[in-house]
Amino acid sequence: MKKILAFVLAVLMALSGCAYAAGDGKWHLGILIHSMDNEFWAQEANGGKLFADSKDDVEYQVLTTDGDDNREIQAIRDFIAQYGDHAIFVTDPASRANTANVVEVCEEAGCKVAILWHHADGLEPKDWKSFVVHMSPDDIVAGYNTAKTLFEKMGGKGKVCALYGVQGEDSAANRYAGFQKALAEYPNIKMVDMQVASWSQDQAMTFTQTWLSAHSDIDAIWSANDTMALGAIEALKLEGRNGKVLVCGCDGIAAAYEAIEAGDLACTIANNGYLLMGYGASYAYQAARGATFDKPVIKTQAVLVTPENVKDCKAMFIDGMPKYDYDNLAFCVLSDYATFADAEKK
Amino acid sequence: MQNTKTGDFRNVPEGESWRSFLYRNIYIFSAVLVVSVFYIINPSFLSLYSIQNITREMAPLLPMACGIGFVLYTGCIDLSIGAVASAACVITGLNVADVGHWIIPMMLAFGVLIGIVNGSLVSRIKLPSFIVTLCAQSVYRAAAIVLSGGGSQNIALKQRYLVNWMSAIVFGLPLMFWISLGIVLACLIIERNTKLGKSIFAIGANEKAARLAGVDTVRTKTMAFMLCAVGAAIGGVMYAYKLKSSVPAIGDDKFMMAISSVALGGTLFSGGRGSALRTLVGVITVISISSGMNMAGVDPLWNNVVFGIVLIVAVAINSEKGIRDLIIK
Amino acid sequence: MNQEILFTTENIGKTYGVNTVLQGINVEIRRGEIVGLIGENGAGKSTLLKIIAGVEQPTVGTMEMNGKPFSPASMLDANRQGIGMVFQEQSLISNLTVAQNIYLGRERDFSSFGLINWSRMNARAREALNKMGLKDISPKARVRDLDFAMRQMVEITKVLDIVSETANNRALILLDEPTTVLSDAEMAVLFEKVRQMKEKGNSVIFISHRLQEVLQITDRIYVFKDGRQTAEVRTEGADEYILYEKMVGRETNGEYYVSARQTVPGADVVLEVENMSLFGSFRNVSFKLHKGEVLGLCGVEGSGKEDVCGVISGDLASTSGELKVRGKRVKFASPGDARRAGIISVPRDRRDEGIIGILPISENISVSNYEKNAAHGLISNRRQDRNAREWVRSLSIKCAGVAQRVSNLSGGNAQKVIFARVLDSECPILILDHPTRGVDLGAKGDIYALIRDITEKGFSVLLMGDTLDECLGVSSRVIVMKDGLVCGEFDCPADNKPDQVDVVKLML
């Protein structure tokens, strides 16, 4: 029995991987994302793949970190152990604090890295040889923009509840900070309650149900991501108040587009993982081949999706994959958020 | 000659043959197997850089796994070690710049305190450890989140040099790994050569009998929880030094990792048996699997499936022999 | 007696690995016969019963039941063919009711469409209990609310019900030491039932260490030694000495309790109990224990003697009264406190409270006194093993080595390990709670001699004997308890033991 098991183990592991030979002169791109269990992160992974496929001398591997700082560093080191200075990275870091570690590890090994999203204070690309670029659609801005859209649709007054993400994660905290910033600008809007629904649809639905019975007069629900927004919408549907109580999301998953089309969701943000990860990878690749950049901190396009532009966005991000010219590094740069239409014009 | 007709000759280590020695130590085999499979797939798995990497990953997990081992030997469980590590990591990360390395003994004291709380609830008030630690876990976790202000905070860039020494390479391997090895050694000594350790095993094997034989069950159990919480706190401190930041979510999956390591070493969860050496092998296996999957280029979609299957197979190979009469729950 | 042969075994043998525990067994059971199996622990009696009951499979040999080959695959299979066994350790489920226990595993008889009709089951259980004369046990009572003797009776009822259902009074019942936990009165009831079963044509195989019982109830006796069948004795005309001789292969002498070496207690009082009470158990108990004394506590089960010892060993807390050790007042919160004050007990329930089964012999011996083998706070395992080996030698514990697991030892040897533990603890006051329960005759003798040895060295012993005979034989003084009160005290000097009848009169 034990021998059979041992054999199974060996075969399984042999099948699950295939032999690599280091030192083939190719660049090896490590695409670090949180997990594959989420549409947006999968979108990011696909962005990286799209870039790698467009170059003959780039091999890629997707590495997942489960949002764990430590596992992220471990994965980077594992990758460097295989390919040495021919490893390049584009990472969606587990947390802001961890970006410094990512950079230090890469610096030590001489690998180029592009960092997305999180930007630690004092950690500037210009101070490091390996830290090529920082690209991000800011979470604070995202939270601010969805909140603002929501408040405008409410007519600048009324009661709002908020759904928070996982405690301890940066993006949850930042989006909520953006929400509060917007809230401060609208004195007639009152926040009734905030609950931590941990990105969970089920918990969001439960909280919304409780709100609807305890504070039946709420006008809107601000949610830090789409999954929670969908949970809130399910609760509203049971009461027949979907579309009447406004809900917003963030991330731009497929189901959210459908909810906008159905009129249940007021807005979401398409962070465009394809663009973010693809161009991040491109920057790292160019840098590894010797290029230098003068403006290494970049705010990328992200799209506020509303009923007005939902059709186009869906066609672009969900039904297909956007094609970009990855050599035109300037394409992704945008000074601030704009609507999809603006991005198209560019 | 003390030989007789009665008794079972199947587990008699005295003057044993090399075969029975091998039989008893088969738990090492799965670690060797896992490592060699990954080595075959990708020879750089055993490069110096990679070994440094793997040992660096093992360092914080070792004290946590050895710590929870003590609780498992008594037949209890401690679900709170992840949260304790998170809290310790946050407190260390936030304060190491101001307090300096005095934070380490402070965190040890923190672990002792938490262990006494958990342990007393279990041993004195006689609540099931599963529920006590499950609930306590949410308290420690909340503390970590509130203290850190919701997200990771890194130690200011200027002060990072303060914590660099922990990651330094000494004799080819990271210093913190040597520290962890020292902790494993200390755990081994506690298990094999102290009254406390032996009492822990006696309680796990038969608590009623141990009590009547004069073992102080309340104190011993509390001490087991204390060792466990201290191990978790050391793990948390090491994560803070390693990641140079306070990460409130660092412990979230560490409980399962630690307990998988202990199980991979072949330790029973019914209590009374186990050893830190087995846990060491378990930690090597767990870290090798997760690092190896990165290096073998496993599609991340398959990560969970592969990990689950490898876990089952490795635990099955490692499980202790000669105990087929015990009831496994 | 019927001469029809019900059951035979032919050349049955059993080996575990290299270890032969049973070989060449040929027994023959006739209908309506009660057959005794005697032999020292480890002689293979229980193993034979387990093979007959289908719990274990023989390595060689065949069996026949009712003239047909019999090779049960499981206990259930054996039950269906009319063989049922009552185990040494109780096998009832304490959270279920009596009726549910009796019909556990046979619920199908009471179910329609998979659902059990509880009232039908309870009614059937009522009948079965009535047949056994257990009118005061309710089928709906939970087993955990019954006392040990009642549980034993329920267990016997269960087995009888299982086999009588199928066997039509051609059943074979196996009783493995059913009397160990029973009081004399309960034993009488049990024997009555066993005889009734016999009258109806059923047969019984009976194992006990108490030879008197065996002589009292059986028709024929097989004697086992070292896994072989060494003699067959007709009960008529046999007596204890003959049996003893056949079992141990040497003649018994009057020195069974080693009375000649009984020490005369010293004058120093080591333990003093003053007016101690435990609500619901005993009241105003006072006595003194002297140096080198063996003080026996007599009384029926439930007389409170167990709880007196429980309080002294720190296992229970008294409601009032005082305890003095060498003149100093003490109060114990746990047995650990008692050990530190110099009191340690040999528990009655060896399997549950005595041995630490999965640990090796050496650890079991050292558990009460780790400090003995320690230097600078660290225990030396080598010293611990050496210490254990010394004990193994001096108490002649039969084992394969000190690393052997205690659960693999026979009852007598496991008990000796526990004695080694309490002696190793260096506590001068020992509480021996049924120290010879379930221990074979050879080991019993060793234990009595051991008690003499230690009292000579100045240890004091508080003894609760397995039988009254033993209690009087070993003790230098006995205290009789009844209904929670001390009702008498006898001096038992070696040459002038009190009459058992006088003591029993006080107990009942």
Next chain:
Amino acid sequence: MKTFDRQAMTVAEEFVSKVEREARSSLIRVYAPMILLVVMTIGFSIYDSHFFSMKNLSNILGQMAVPLTLATGLTFVLLIGRIDLSVEGVMGLVGSAIALLVVNSRNSNDWGIWGVIVPIIAGLLFGLITGILHVRLRIATFIITYATGTIAAGIAVLLYHSQPATAKAQWIIDASRTTFLNIPLITWIAVAFFAVCCVILNYTAFGRAVYAIGDNEAAARASGINVSKVTIQVFVLSSFAASLAGVLALIRLKLGQVSLGTDQMFPCITALVVGGTSLAGGKGGMLQTMVGTLIYMELLNFLTIIQVPADYKKAILGVIIIVAVVLTLTRGRKTIAK
């Protein structure tokens, strides 16, 4: 009417009165969770009138469907002294698979009723495999169920390839909106399952075997109970409960992803323990399960209603649960807690 003068009592009478007292206190312990539930309900209603509103109660009942179903299955597992961490993974797998097989947003499948049956069978298969591995390889359930649960979640992600499907089948939408007596249909389904399990536990040979194994496994084996078989059956039953919970969660939320099952198992176990089911096995029952689940759901709901700060909520809940367990758990001088 008996009145005892303490001095005049014989020890035997003392014994009787002591037994009676113990019986009384154990009776109180048995009913303590129920008393707690009633006290809580009344207290909460007085503190905040929203709590006892029809709407809030129906909310609580609606939210209870999934935990109750899971808890019902876990009751059997806990009763035989095991634990099942795989329910979360199985739940996620079944929910995700159904969403992909019925009319949905990702593909053109329309398997109708088979779209539900096939995933449930897959879920059962997981229970079967878990049970067999546990019994045959003798791996502690804590680890084996963690491993199989991880595998189930992994397969789910593989199935929907990181893009979960939204179920669009009309019957799912209808089912989520149907209520009867103001209580959602999914709750009725959960209650029906609960009732069936009550019968299974209390009126079948299987139910008795479950108690017997939890109480004394060696004795159960000696009584001719096939312990391995019953253990495997229990895991199959538990995974059926998880599968059903997956269906209910999907009806409630529509989006078929692994996180349908996330963070469901530990709260259920907490609820079971609060209700009075022992983690050591053999003690507990369906009534305890229902009461425990209600207590847990009410507490959660109440803490939200009174707007306890989100940062502290879980911590406060944890402390309350420990206090509740102290109040309701039978403990004694010699009790062993593990």
